[in-house]
Amino acid sequence: MNMFLHELKAYRKSTIIWAFSLVAILVLFMSMFPGLTRDAADFKKLLEGYPEGVRKAFGISLESITSLLGFYSYVFAYILLCGSIQAMNLGISILSKESREKTADFLLTKPVKRNQVVTAKLSAALTSLIITNGIYLAAAVIIAMAVSTKPFDIQTFTLISLTAFWVECMFLALGVLVSAVVTRIKSVLPLSLSTVFGFYVLNMFGAVIGEKAIRYLTPFKYYDTAYIIKHSSYETSYIIIEIIVIAGAIAASYMIYAKKDIHAV
Amino acid sequence: MNLFFREIKAARRSLILWSIGICFMVVSGMAKYEGLSGTGQSLQQMISEMPKSLQAIMGTGTLDLSTAVGFYAILFTYLQLMAAIHAMMLGANIIAKEERDQTAEFLMAKPISRSQIITAKLSAALANVVIFNLVTLILSITMVSKFSKDGESLTDIYLLMAGMFMLQLIFLAAGSSIAAAGNKPKRAASVGTGILLISYILSLAIDLNENIKLLQYITPFKYFEAKRVVAGGVLDPVFVGLSAIIIIILITLTYVSFRKRDLSV
Numbered sequence: 001m002n003m004f005l006h007e008l009k010a011y012r013k014s015t016i017i018w019a020f021s022l023v024a025i026l027v028l029f030m031s032m033f034p035g036l037t038r039d040a041a042d043f044k045k046l047l048e049g050y051p052e053g054v055r056k057a058f059g060i061s062l063e064s065i066t067s068l069l070g071f072y073s074y075v076f077a078y079i080l081l082c083g084s085i086q087a088m089n090l091g092i093s094i095l096s097k098e099s100r101e102k103t104a105d106f107l108l109t110k111p112v113k114r115n116q117v118v119t120a121k122l123s124a125a126l127t128s129l130i131i132t133n134g135i136y137l138a139a140a141v142i143i144a145m146a147v148s149t150k151p152f153d154i155q156t157f158t159l160i161s162l163t164a165f166w167v168e169c170m171f172l173a174l175g176v177l178v179s180a181v182v183t184r185i186k187s188v189l190p191l192s193l194s195t196v197f198g199f200y201v202l203n204m205f206g207a208v209i210g211e212k213a214i215r216y217l218t219p220f221k222y223y224d225t226a227y228i229i230k231h232s233s234y235e236t237s238y239i240i241i242e243i244i245v246i247a248g249a250i251a252a253s254y255m256i257y258a259k260k261d262i263h264a265v
Numbered sequence: 266m267n268l269f270f271r272e273i274k275a276a277r278r279s280l281i282l283w284s285i286g287i288c289f290m291v292v293s294g295m296a297k298y299e300g301l302s303g304t305g306q307s308l309q310q311m312i313s314e315m316p317k318s319l320q321a322i323m324g325t326g327t328l329d330l331s332t333a334v335g336f337y338a339i340l341f342t343y344l345q346l347m348a349a350i351h352a353m354m355l356g357a358n359i360i361a362k363e364e365r366d367q368t369a370e371f372l373m374a375k376p377i378s379r380s381q382i383i384t385a386k387l388s389a390a391l392a393n394v395v396i397f398n399l400v401t402l403i404l405s406i407t408m409v410s411k412f413s414k415d416g417e418s419l420t421d422i423y424l425l426m427a428g429m430f431m432l433q434l435i436f437l438a439a440g441s442s443i444a445a446a447g448n449k450p451k452r453a454a455s456v457g458t459g460i461l462l463i464s465y466i467l468s469l470a471i472d473l474n475e476n477i478k479l480l481q482y483i484t485p486f487k488y489f490e491a492k493r494v495v496a497g498g499v500l501d502p503v504f505v506g507l508s509a510i511i512i513i514i515l516i517t518l519t520y521v522s523f524r525k526r527d528l529s530v
Contacts, residue, residue, distance in 0.1 A: 201346070
């Protein structure tokens, strides 16, 4: 319990900064929503001059993009990106910082098992993510209600917002696994940034070119917002994959960390 | 000179990994171009009449997706982001790592002045950035010319790469000045990346809202935007000048503040 509280305290400042930056990004983008709906209304008038077929094909995607949920899912991609960086950073740093900051011998000579160390640190990281997402979700609902002129489906909105947490859990597990496997991590950020941006670029580019197989490769694509908006639920197969990935990564981290050679000085 | 080669060698592995990343992006991206090249002309015309904010959400902008260069310009946006991250982290780490790894004492005891140290380190970083740029250029030219139709000019790609080089220099200088002027070397890379992410998100927000167009002078991602370079056929002299000024100021800041820096050993 001491370890858990200590870690929580160590990450307190960064958790608060992350939560408020996420909210700030959301405020910045959502403040443009009213202007966007006006633009869209003008464009719809212009569309009337086009043949029926084109108008139909275009009108539908226009309708979905300029609705609150459609616009939110566009903005949300960037929130997700930032949240994932936070999670990956947390995951990589929380175990590796002991040997980087030369406190490993202090911690590991305490009468606790290594497994207990991992458990305490993992739950602290998870708590930090839950707090960030809690603050974000509360703010997001308030902002959405403030900018929306028409009523929107709040359940779907919450489901979309919560995907950030699910994706972050995957990155957290991945980060912990990386920090358990790699012997010495000099600096966390280059590693976590290149991993998250690697997946992000893969995802963005996959969306442009319409590649199906990429969906399984990048966590960013596991929760397709278009599907959530349509069905108000997640896709079961991806939930199962996520659980398997997380369970595998965490179990492997426990096993590797328990027997790892840790440089004390 | 020893220091220069030492730094080149230290960055070699990461440069190779980044090059593999670019190679993957460019090759897999352009390979998908063939499937997309059949986009109808009427759709293209329709997109060009949309309001700017809607174009931004659709992800195409004013680019003509039916030409190889136009398609490449979309890919370029992500290459630019990768290049900026690479340059920023390189610049920040090359200065900050001595204090982080407790090797500052060793280096400073050598009979070379601090300015010489910065010169050697910055030239090593510059060499890395140039190699990064050349690798991207060569890969891009080969892949685009493979898919482009007869008579399509490739000069746009040289222009885009020149723009990317300026962007890399800005972020390299920003990273090094943060590391030299900031008081916590461990934080340098995080702060730098924070600034980079903010400017990237700002550049997206500017696409959505015409009213904040004035902010484009703040975010380097807007300086040499693919759609503007391709449409104009030239790098905007205002932004080239602005970048040069920014780079000179930041490099000077690096030298001045590192000379007086209170190193923690």
